[in-house]
Amino acid sequence: MGAIRLEKVRKAFGEAVIIPELDLDIKDGEFVVFVGPSGCGKSTLLRLIAGLEDVTSGDITIDGTNATELPPAKRRLAMVFQSYALYPHMSVRKNIAFPLKMAGMDKAEIDKRVSNAAKILNLDNYIDRRPGQLSGGQRQRVAIGRAIVREPAAFLFDEPLSNLDAALRVGMRLEISELHQRLKTTMIYVTHDQVEAMTMADKIVVLHAGHIEQVGSPLELYSRPRNTFVAGFIGSPKMNLLTGAEAKKHDAATIGVRPEHIALSTSEGMWKGTVKVSEHLGSDTFLHVETALHPEPLTVRADGEFPVHYGDTVYLTPQADKIHRFDDKGLAIR
Amino acid sequence: MARRVTQRRKIGMTVLAWAVGLLIFFPILWTFLTSFKSELTAISIPPQFLFFDWTTENYATIYEQSNYFHYMMNSIYLSLGSTALGLLFAIPAAWAMAFSPTPRTKDILLWMLSTKMLPAVGVLIPIYLLFVNFGLLDSRLGLIVVLFLINLPIIVWMLYTYFKEIPGEILEAGRMDGATLRQEITQILAPMAVPGIASTVLLNIILAWNEAFWTLNLTTSNAAPLTAFIASFSSPQGNFYAKLSAASMLAIAPILILGWFSQKQLVRGLTFGAVK
Amino acid sequence: MATTHTKSAARAMMAPSVIALLIWMAVPLAMTLYYSTLGYSLYNPISTPFVGFDNYSYFLSDPTFSAALVNTLILVVGVLCITVGGGILVALLLDQDFYGVNVVRLLVIAPFFVMPTVAALVWKNMMMNPVYGVIGQFLSSIGLQPIDWMTEVPLLSIIIIVAWQWLPFATLILLTALQSLSSDQKEAAEMDGAGALSIFWYITLPHMSRAITVVILIQTIFLLSIFAEILVTTNGGPGSQSTNLTYLVYQQAISFGDVGAASAGGIVAVILANIVAIFLVRLIGKNLDA
Numbered sequence: 052m053g054a055i056r057l058e059k060v061r062k063a064f065g066e067a068v069i070i071p072e073l074d075l076d077i078k079d080g081e082f083v084v085f086v087g088p089s090g091c092g093k094s095t096l097l098r099l100i101a102g103l104e105d106v107t108s109g110d111i112t113i114d115g116t117n118a119t120e121l122p123p124a125k126r127r128l129a130m131v132f133q134s135y136a137l138y139p140h141m142s143v144r145k146n147i148a149f150p151l152k153m154a155g156m157d158k159a160e161i162d163k164r165v166s167n168a169a170k171i172l173n174l175d176n177y178i179d180r181r182p183g184q185l186s187g188g189q190r191q192r193v194a195i196g197r198a199i200v201r202e203p204a205a206f207l208f209d210e211p212l213s214n215l216d217a218a219l220r221v222g223m224r225l226e227i228s229e230l231h232q233r234l235k236t237t238m239i240y241v242t243h244d245q246v247e248a249m250t251m252a253d254k255i256v257v258l259h260a261g262h263i264e265q266v267g268s269p270l271e272l273y274s275r276p277r278n279t280f281v282a283g284f285i286g287s288p289k290m291n292l293l294t295g296a297e298a299k300k301h302d303a304a305t306i307g308v309r310p311e312h313i314a315l316s317t318s319e320g321m322w323k324g325t326v327k328v329s330e331h332l333g334s335d336t337f338l339h340v341e342t343a344l345h346p347e348p349l350t351v352r353a354d355g356e357f358p359v360h361y362g363d364t365v366y367l368t369p370q371a372d373k374i375h376r377f378d379d380k381g382l383a384i385r
Numbered sequence: 386m387a388r389r390v391t392q393r394r395k396i397g398m399t400v401l402a403w404a405v406g407l408l409i410f411f412p413i414l415w416t417f418l419t420s421f422k423s424e425l426t427a428i429s430i431p432p433q434f435l436f437f438d439w440t441t442e443n444y445a446t447i448y449e450q451s452n453y454f455h456y457m458m459n460s461i462y463l464s465l466g467s468t469a470l471g472l473l474f475a476i477p478a479a480w481a482m483a484f485s486p487t488p489r490t491k492d493i494l495l496w497m498l499s500t501k502m503l504p505a506v507g508v509l510i511p512i513y514l515l516f517v518n519f520g521l522l523d524s525r526l527g528l529i530v531v532l533f534l535i536n537l538p539i540i541v542w543m544l545y546t547y548f549k550e551i552p553g554e555i556l557e558a559g560r561m562d563g564a565t566l567r568q569e570i571t572q573i574l575a576p577m578a579v580p581g582i583a584s585t586v587l588l589n590i591i592l593a594w595n596e597a598f599w600t601l602n603l604t605t606s607n608a609a610p611l612t613a614f615i616a617s618f619s620s621p622q623g624n625f626y627a628k629l630s631a632a633s634m635l636a637i638a639p640i641l642i643l644g645w646f647s648q649k650q651l652v653r654g655l656t657f658g659a660v661k
Numbered sequence: 662m663a664t665t666h667t668k669s670a671a672r673a674m675m676a677p678s679v680i681a682l683l684i685w686m687a688v689p690l691a692m693t694l695y696y697s698t699l700g701y702s703l704y705n706p707i708s709t710p711f712v713g714f715d716n717y718s719y720f721l722s723d724p725t726f727s728a729a730l731v732n733t734l735i736l737v738v739g740v741l742c743i744t745v746g747g748g749i750l751v752a753l754l755l756d757q758d759f760y761g762v763n764v765v766r767l768l769v770i771a772p773f774f775v776m777p778t779v780a781a782l783v784w785k786n787m788m789m790n791p792v793y794g795v796i797g798q799f800l801s802s803i804g805l806q807p808i809d810w811m812t813e814v815p816l817l818s819i820i821i822i823v824a825w826q827w828l829p830f831a832t833l834i835l836l837t838a839l840q841s842l843s844s845d846q847k848e849a850a851e852m853d854g855a856g857a858l859s860i861f862w863y864i865t866l867p868h869m870s871r872a873i874t875v876v877i878l879i880q881t882i883f884l885l886s887i888f889a890e891i892l893v894t895t896n897g898g899p900g901s902q903s904t905n906l907t908y909l910v911y912q913q914a915i916s917f918g919d920v921g922a923a924s925a926g927g928i929v930a931v932i933l934a935n936i937v938a939i940f941l942v943r944l945i946g947k948n949l950d951a
Contacts, residue, residue: 103557105664124563136558140576150562398759406765413771416783428793477674485671495942500686502938504886506910507931510924511692534685541678566670595776597889615778619893626787633779644774645767652837656875
């Protein structure tokens with residue numbers, strides 16, 4: 052149904068190459084997240100798949116047919132935009148019905164599908180309102196509703212949660228995951244937020260400057276980052292990356308240890324350091340510890356009630372099997 | 386204390402502002418009053434302001450003796466016709482410029498603007514001769530085309546600035562939803578841009594209604610609008626103040642009312658978006 | 662939004678407007694240019710010999726031309742001074758807090774919607790007529806000698822009429838600019854100890870400078886081609902005292918039937934307008950990036 056394949060896809064605006072040649076396979080029913088810092092080309096990649104931009108070269112296959120030359124409407128994809136892109140002059144009902152009307156579906160079927168979608172998304176009570184009268188979360192649901200009625204081969208989400216406040220974002224994240232479980236339709240989701248990527252994805256595609264840095268499941272990326280970029284990007288707080296003498300001891304140009312993989316002690320350990328700022332989250336405390344190993348302080352996770360103060364001396368011991376090693380090109384040494 | 390000062394200041398300002406406002410408005414007010422006077426009262430010395438025998442005979446005379454209706458219909462045909470034609474050409478152009486800009490879009494816009502700055506006398510003679518040759522002189526069609534062309538840059542510009550405020554994502558959503566280009570424009574863009582299109586239409590009607598170079602030079606009677614009708618009062622009928630006033634009021638009233646409604650958009654339209 | 666499909670669609674959508682304007686601009690202008698090199702009279706249209714620059718030397722050496730050129734400049738500058746100066750004052754007044762702001766606003770902008778022929782005739786007959794005009798009667802009532810505006814000071818009369826028509830435009834735009842000035846800035850200046858006059862000079866006026874430029878440029882474009890007001894009041898006279906370039910070209914063509922000379926005059930007018938247009942287009946173009 053919704054398998055999508057990119058082969059040697061390349062995108063350039065004049066001289067500026069946004070996406071150098073790239074291959075990607077997305078299986079039917081997968082929830083794939085494109086993640087990366089802003090400007091990495093993730094939105095452009097999504098728009099290439101949607102057909103809102105032309106590929107400069109390469110092929111896009113959707114559901115077994117070559118879709119490279121097809122206009123957006125013929126690709127059987129539905130998209131949820133960052134701004135939701137609801138039609139402000141139409142009611143919720145008309146917004147959701149619009150793609151079906153464009154497809155020339157008969158009225159009874161449209162009504163059935165619209166009320167069905169409204170029920171799934173809890174929009175029953177707002178169905179005759181205009182988008183302007185809805186809250187951010189409700190607008191988001193309408194945008195999703197407009198996408199699901201079409202029963203597309205795949206859904207495309209372009210940073211759909213970035214305009215919502217933090218609390219609502221967590222709720223919508225769950226709703227979208229829930230929707231995926233129920234519909235089992237391919238979803239491609241673009242975000243710059245690695246937490247969204249980790250929590251929702253079956254498969255994460257980490258992009259950086261138009262390149263795919265790594266493709267894998269959330270846990271794969273977490274435990275086996277292919278290079279320093281992925282290592283630094285995935286995981287929160289960020290992995291500590293050390294260069295210099297300490298890295299040499301491990302036969303590497305760079306070594307990385309996650310804050311949660313460092314044991315803390317006030318009496319003894321491998322590395323001696325001084326506590327700087329502590330960030331108390333309740334369940335955990337993140338300590339920034341200054342050491343002789345590295346100019347930047349290391350981040351270390353401690354228990355919520357770990358008893359240290361600014362200026363105290365502590366000892367850090369990394370878990371030996373959780374040390375990531377990278378060569379001088381930043382690639383992981385396995 | 387402070388309150389009283391601001392209150393006194395406000396009253397002073399009110400007097401001053403009303404005085405200035407009425408001074409500027411006076412010629413129109415005077416025309417309005419005179420249009421209800423008899424010819425004799427209109428030239429009485431000293432002038433009479435409000436306490437005269439109000440009469441509507443001038444309006445009746447204008448209506449009976451002159452072909453007022455004919456001129457008014459021409460004004461309506463010309464302004465509506467040129468505006469409709471303008472929208473037909475400008476909406477697609479403004480769509481393209483606002484939502485599919487290229488590096489050249491800006492140059493094209495500025496070039497369009499520069500055609501507006503071409504002085505009419507620079508092209509009067511060829512247009513006049515072409516109109517004579519093609520039998521368009523004193524025809525509504527010919528004048529509609531000319532008015533359409535002189536105002537097209539303004540229509541494109543205004544629509545462009547309004548369209549640019551509409552997020553492109555909404556049109557892309559329409560495209561994803563299967564709307565064709567025509568549906569995208571007629572069912573998504575146009576309904577969203579109704580306020581902008583309406584003010585564009587309004588401004589263009591005002592400009593076309595008051596245009597007084599081409600309408601005077603390219604018409605004699607058949608296609609002559611109100612501008613030409615009023616010009617025919619220049620002499621010696623201009624000495625009949627009351628009738629001149631009545632005719633003038635009839636000519637300006639519709640556009641005065643339209644103009645009052647569209648004053649905000651006017652700034653934007655007439656400065657090509659340079660002042661909002 | 663940039664697929665080749667939408668790009669080519671965009672080109673197709675723009676084409677009608679571009680082509681229409683291109684024809685409208687290029688064809689008549691080329692014809693004017695061509696006629697300006699011919700000895701072409703409407704009274705003898707059979708023989709139109711090529712005369713090179715004769716029309717230009719005739720037109721440029723005609724004393725009426727230099728008079729018309731001077732008149733054109735006086736007309737433009739005079740109207741600009743009145744409308745910009747008056748516009749700033751009226752805009753400042755309308756920006757104050759008083760009773761009936763909206764009504765006064767309507768009164769002030771009304772003249773802009775009056776068609777040129779009406780404005781000119783109303784002023785000529787009912788305001789400026791030395792015997793029955795309101796101004797004349799007012800002057801006599803305070804013991805002064807009424808002026809026969811249209812014959813004694815024809816150009817000034819036209820300046821007054823045109824300035825009355827354009828004052829609302831200047832006021833409206835300057836008022837818009839004035840109201841976009843954040844009150845924070847004025848308050849900050851007040852905290853810094855600036856008086857009302859310094860605030861106007863150092864804060865308000867610089868803020869309005871762009872709007873003032875826009876007013877000057879746009880009005881100049883329109884003022885260069887004032888026509889109807891002259892046609893229905895003075896007919897350019899007495900003599901050529903109130904003839905501007907536009908009216909002169911019209912006279913050459915329609916009254917004297919001299920297509921060649923009129924075309925040369927038209928080209929001169931085009932060149933003059935272009936000098937202003939270049940500045941205006943640049944200014945607006947700069948604004949377009951922002």
